[in-house]
Amino acid sequence: MSKAILNELSFQLMLDSTPGSLILVNEDGYIVYVNRSTENLFQYQREELIGQKIELLIAAKFSGHHPELRNGFFDKIQSRAMGKGRDLYARKKGGEEFPVEIGLNPLITVQGKMVIASVIDITERKISEDQFKMAVQSTPNGIVVIDKKGIITMVNNQTLKMFGYSEEELLGNSIDMLVPSSIKKQHVHYRNDFNEKPEMRSMGIGRDLYALNKNGTEFPVEIGLSPFESHSGSKVLASIIDITARKKDESDLQNYMEQLTIKNEEIKNFSYIVSHDLKEPVKSLNGIIKLLEFELGKNVDNNIKEYLIHINRSTTRMERLITDLLDYSKIGMEKTRSEVNCDLLVASVLEDLSGLIQKNNAKITVSKLGVINAYETELRLLFQNLINNAIKFRNSENPTVQITCNKDKNGLIFSIEDNGIGIAPENQSKIFEIFSRLHSKDEFEGTGIGLAHCKKIVELHNGWIKIESELGKGSKFTFCLNQS
Ligand code: ADP
Numbered sequence: 001m002s003k004a005i006l007n008e009l010s011f012q013l014m015l016d017s018t019p020g021s022l023i024l025v026n027e028d029g030y031i032v033y034v035n036r037s038t039e040n041l042f043q044y045q046r047e048e049l050i051g052q053k054i055e056l057l058i059a060a061k062f063s064g065h066h067p068e069l070r071n072g073f074f075d076k077i078q079s080r081a082m083g084k085g086r087d088l089y090a091r092k093k094g095g096e097e098f099p100v101e102i103g104l105n106p107l108i109t110v111q112g113k114m115v116i117a118s119v120i121d122i123t124e125r126k127i128s129e130d131q132f133k134m135a136v137q138s139t140p141n142g143i144v145v146i147d148k149k150g151i152i153t154m155v156n157n158q159t160l161k162m163f164g165y166s167e168e169e170l171l172g173n174s175i176d177m178l179v180p181s182s183i184k185k186q187h188v189h190y191r192n193d194f195n196e197k198p199e200m201r202s203m204g205i206g207r208d209l210y211a212l213n214k215n216g217t218e219f220p221v222e223i224g225l226s227p228f229e230s231h232s233g234s235k236v237l238a239s240i241i242d243i244t245a246r247k248k249d250e251s252d253l254q255n256y257m258e259q260l261t262i263k264n265e266e267i268k269n270f271s272y273i274v275s276h277d278l279k280e281p282v283k284s285l286n287g288i289i290k291l292l293e294f295e296l297g298k299n300v301d302n303n304i305k306e307y308l309i310h311i312n313r314s315t316t317r318m319e320r321l322i323t324d325l326l327d328y329s330k331i332g333m334e335k336t337r338s339e340v341n342c343d344l345l346v347a348s349v350l351e352d353l354s355g356l357i358q359k360n361n362a363k364i365t366v367s368k369l370g371v372i373n374a375y376e377t378e379l380r381l382l383f384q385n386l387i388n389n390a391i392k393f394r395n396s397e398n399p400t401v402q403i404t405c406n407k408d409k410n411g412l413i414f415s416i417e418d419n420g421i422g423i424a425p426e427n428q429s430k431i432f433e434i435f436s437r438l439h440s441k442d443e444f445e446g447t448g449i450g451l452a453h454c455k456k457i458v459e460l461h462n463g464w465i466k467i468e469s470e471l472g473k474g475s476k477f478t479f480c481l482n483q484s
Contacts, residue, residue, distance in 0.1 A: 021119040025054045027074050027112055029067060041121060043093040054117075059089035059097040074113055077106040082117070090119060099126040125231060142240035147233060150175045150191055162242050164214035175238075180212045198227035198236065211240065220247050272329040275322045282319050289315065317441075324449040328434070331378055331456045340376045342369035342412070346403060349383045353391070362391045362399040369405040372412050373483050378457045383416075385450040386477050390418035392444055395472070411463065411483045417476040423469040431467070454479070 015022050015035040021042075024033040031049050039046055042057055049056070054070070055063040082088060082102035090100045099122045107114040133154070136143045142159035146152055152170050160167060163178060170177075179187045190203075203209060203223035210218040224239040289312055296304065346366055350357065357364065364387070372379075383403075390401045397419060406413045423431065423438065430436045434452035454477075458465045461481040469475035 021121075023049075023054065023057070023117045023119065024107070025070075025115050025117060027114070029053050029055065029070050031056075032111075032114060038119070041092075041119065042090070048093075057090055059091050062089065063091075073104060073115065077113060077115075079103070079105045090121075098123050136237075139239070142242070144170075144175065144178070144238045144240065145235050146175045146238065147235055148195055150188075153232075153235065159240065162213070162240065163211070169214075178211050178213075180210050180218045183210075194225065194227075194236070195234075198234065200224075200226045203238070211242075219244050268329055271325060275326040275329060278322050279319070279326070282315055282322060285315050286312075286319070317447075321447050321449075324447045324453075327381070328449055328453055328456065331381075331453065331460060337373050337375055339371055340374045340379055341371050342379075342405065342414075345376070345380055346383055346387075349380060349387060352384070353387060356388065356391055360391050360394060360399050362394075362401060364401045364403070366403045367405060369403070369414070370407070370412060372481055374461055374481055375457075378460060379481070382454050382457045382479070385454050386416045386479075389450060390416055390420060390475070390477075392446070393418070393420040393475075395419075395421050408480060411461070411481045413478060413480045415476055415478045417474065419474040422471045422473050422475055423467065424471045425469075428467050428469060432465070 012033065012035075015024075015033065018035055019037060021038040021040075022035045023031060023038055026032050031052050031054055034042075034044075034046055034049050036046075038044075038049070042049070055066050058066050080103075082104050088100050088102060089097045090102075091097050101120045101122050103118045103120075105116045105118070107116055136145075136154065136156045139156065140158065142162045143154070143156040144152055144159055145154035152173055152175055155167060155170050159170070163170075175191075176184055176187065201224075203225050209221050209223055211221045212218055220243045222241045222243050226237045226239070228235055228237060289308060293300075293308055300308075343366070346369060350364060350366075356362075387401060387403070391399045400419050402415075402417045404415045404417075406415075427438050431438065432451045432455045435448040436452075437446060437448040455465055458479045458481065463480040463482050465477065465479040467475060467477055
């Protein structure tokens with residue numbers, strides 16, 4: 001066997017044993033040799049291919065201008081990938097087209113210049129890439145994929161909208177074009193640090209992050225980083241959320257809160273000043289009525305007497321209302337909490353209410369209550385209002401009132417339960433509103449401020465108050481006071 005034949009045979013053997021598809025093409029575009037993998041991949045017999053133009057194996061869409069490209073290759077012959085940056089498709093014997101990656105390697109032979117094309121079927125990879133692209137497109141966040149050098153290799157539509165660039169303007173360029181100039185320098189360091197220890201994490205924890213859009217405007221962002229391996233090397237997927245609206249909402253909320261605090265303070269001061277200032281004229285009105293009664297003496301007309309009694313009642317009621325309103329506006333003015341012994345506090349409230357208790361023949365039972373860190377004056381008012389109501393809103397039976405206490409992990413929960421007139425379910429939420437009463441003053445005396453007081457006091461202690469009641473069967477008020 002001649003040496004040339006031997007060489008050719010060993011060359012063929014070598015090509016055949018290569019797992020990938022290899023095609024040897026001459027300068028005129030004719031297939032000179034194909035290996036076994038090519039037969040399998042393209043479903044042709046070797047004899048059917050040798051001597052055919054290579055365009056036979058190229059998808060119809062590309063085969064038209066392929067001869068030109070082929071000539072270009074032989075003019076400037078060098079190893080390179082074919083159709084870089086474009087999706088390439090090859091064609092099988094049956095006409096089926098499939099995505100491929102092709103490497104071109106020049107070969108100078110005695111028969112002239114040739115090229116060995118190595119063809120890789122990338123159908124599987126393309127499917128997963130397409131799925132990845134679809135997932136990236138469908139997320140509401142901006143997604144930017146960069147390589148280790150910070151070059152943008154993929155973006156989704158949301159990114160284009162967010163930054164105002166077209167896809168062509170971003171792909172192949174450095175991620176730095178989306179980074180504000182003030183942090184560009186540090187950003188390179190951050191990127192290097194990340195590359196050294198790539199892990200899924202948020203970017204810039206503890207820092208306010210800003211991005212730069214095409215028209216030079218910086219906007220606040222939140223960025224999540226996920227490293228991954230792709231066929232073309234290590235990449236990082238940056239998921240970007242434009243938080244301009246959220247930041248604005250936060251700052252609006254902060255402004256509203258500040259304004260609300262100022263307004264609340266104003267209202268508090270206003271009701272305090274108004275009720276305080278109203279007290280004096282009402283007092284002098286009472287004085288004048290007394291003087292008038294005295295001046296008119298005993299011989300006064302019965303009608304006038306009646307009028308004076310009415311005026312007197314009204315001014316007394318007005319005085320009571322003003323006092324209650326003043327007390328209401330004062331709640332929370334005492335700024336310090338202290339250790340309050342609730343057993344002693346309730347005992348002293350009951351002593352103050354002893355007249356009312358005796359008059360109504362009321363039976364009060366108090367269980368062990370305990371000590372709590374609280375605003376003492378307010379706490380006293382709270383018990384006083386609830387016990388007073390429990391006796392006042394009685395029915396024909398003698399009032400019985402039970403005061404109990406349970407411990408909670410944050411503080412104490414107290415209950416005051418009576419056997420009085422009860423409250424219908426539809427009225428239960430109204431009673432805590434200021435000036436809200438369910439009865440006329442002729443049925444039960446009062447101003448409708450007591451429970452509003454109670455609500456304000458428990459809120460001052462970061463607690464809550466609720467009622468459980470059945471009309472005609474009594475009521476149970478339960479409130480919780482938090483220790484701090
Ligand atoms: P006031 O006692 O001055 O009327 P409150 O604010 O203390 O005002 O109470 C509001 C209303 O809630 C009362 O008018 C009454 O109708 C109802 N209420 C309060 N406590 C009781 C109770 N223990 N039993 C039945 N009704 C009650």
